Amino acid sequence: MTDRYAVIGHPIAHSKSPLIHAQFARETGQDLAYDAVDVEPEMLPFALRQLHDEGYRGLNVTLPHKTEVAQLCVGVSERAQQAGAVNTLLRVDGGWQGDNTDGDGFWRDLTRLGIGVAGRRVLIVGAGGAVRGILGPLLAARPALLVVSNRNPWKPEALAEQFKEVGSVVPRTHLALKGDRYDLIVNATSAGLSGAMPRLPGQLLADGGACYDLSYGAAFAPFRDWATAQKAAIVADGLGMLVEQAASAFEIWRGVRPPTAGVLQALRAA
Numbered sequence: 390m391t392d393r394y395a396v397i398g399h400p401i402a403h404s405k406s407p408l409i410h411a412q413f414a415r416e417t418g419q420d421l422a423y424d425a426v427d428v429e430p431e432m433l434p435f436a437l438r439q440l441h442d443e444g445y446r447g448l449n450v451t452l453p454h455k456t457e458v459a460q461l462c463v464g465v466s467e468r469a470q471q472a473g474a475v476n477t478l479l480r481v482d483g484g485w486q487g488d489n490t491d492g493d494g495f496w497r498d499l500t501r502l503g504i505g506v507a508g509r510r511v512l513i514v515g516a517g518g519a520v521r522g523i524l525g526p527l528l529a530a531r532p533a534l535l536v537v538s539n540r541n542p543w544k545p546e547a548l549a550e551q552f553k554e555v556g557s558v559v560p561r562t563h564l565a566l567k568g569d570r571y572d573l574i575v576n577a578t579s580a581g582l583s584g585a586m587p588r589l590p591g592q593l594l595a596d597g598g599a600c601y602d603l604s605y606g607a608a609f610a611p612f613r614d615w616a617t618a619q620k621a622a623i624v625a626d627g628l629g630m631l632v633e634q635a636a637s638a639f640e641i642w643r644g645v646r647p648p649t650a651g652v653l654q655a656l657r658a659a
């Protein structure tokens with residue numbers, strides 16, 4: 390029987406996961422089916438039990454369930470606990486094992502792009518859920534400085550406190566960045582979704598510096614334009630991260646890492 394997988398979220402029609410995993414399956418010669426299942430928030434516990442009963446082998450989890458689903462897992466990986474969110478479920482006896490592949494996907498995409506972090510000054514703009522996922526890999530790479538700045542000043546403070554055993558996170562407001570220079574600036578805000586760009590002081594990017602946006606598609610435009618005006622040597626969107634985090638989920642389920650270049654090319658062409 391064909392192994393079944395799915396992405397759950399609400400809404401779900403926009404998800405690129407079915408297309409991504411279908412291509413991974415083709416490229417690795419794996420026989421699997423992948424569905425998109427719309428699950429309303431109040432139905433999450435029921436849906437998880439039902440999909441388990443129906444024999445699904447693994448699930449991707451997207452908004453708005455990434456936080457709540459952790460409470461419904463029989464176990465949660467250390468990196469998912471650190472991120473405070475689960476985006477991948479693996480079927481185990483009696484329920485689902487939760488993991489989070491966002492940080493791994495981000496890190497692999499930086500590596501693919503040749504963006505170095507060790508010994509560099511790194512600024513993350515934004516302090517929401519996605520930042521909790523990427524801080525672990527960034528700190529593990531030993532940057533010279535890791536600053537998180539945000540509109541709401543309490544969120545970077547809370548992140549610095551949460552990650553103090555892992556490494557040093559310097560909390561800032563955007564205004565307090567004035568006069569700083571960074572080798573890598575990561576936009577982790579959702580401002581681009583409304584066509585906006587966080588208000589940042591000028592000249593934050595060092596010569597030869599790189600800019601990376603977790604957003605992609607139309608939401609990437611404001612940060613792309615800002616980064617281009619800063620004369621960034623590399624300006625990248627988060628589509629590569631999306632594909633790499635999906636590849637990490639596929640690897641957890643199937644034990645084989647799929648090639649990602651073809652999927653990324655197909656998504657860009659779509």
Ligand SMILES: NC(=O)c1ccc[n+]([C@@H]2O[C@H](COP(=O)([O-])OP(=O)(O)OC[C@H]3O[C@@H](n4cnc5c(N)ncnc54)[C@H](OP(=O)(O)O)[C@@H]3O)[C@@H](O)[C@H]2O)c1
Pocket residue numbers: 491494514515516517518519520539540541544577578579580582585586587588603604605608627628630631632634
């Ligand atoms: N490529 C991928 O695979 C991937 C994976 C995960 C997330 N993402 C993207 O990453 C982005 C952030 O996701 P998230 O889950 O962290 O969201 P979130 O938890 O809702 O956090 C949103 C962040 O954006 C800031 N923000 C929103 N509007 C702003 C504005 N107009 N000006 C300045 N700051 C603003 C918020 O600041 P306040 O705290 O001050 O409100 C907060 O720091 C989203 O665009 C998401 O699509 C991409």
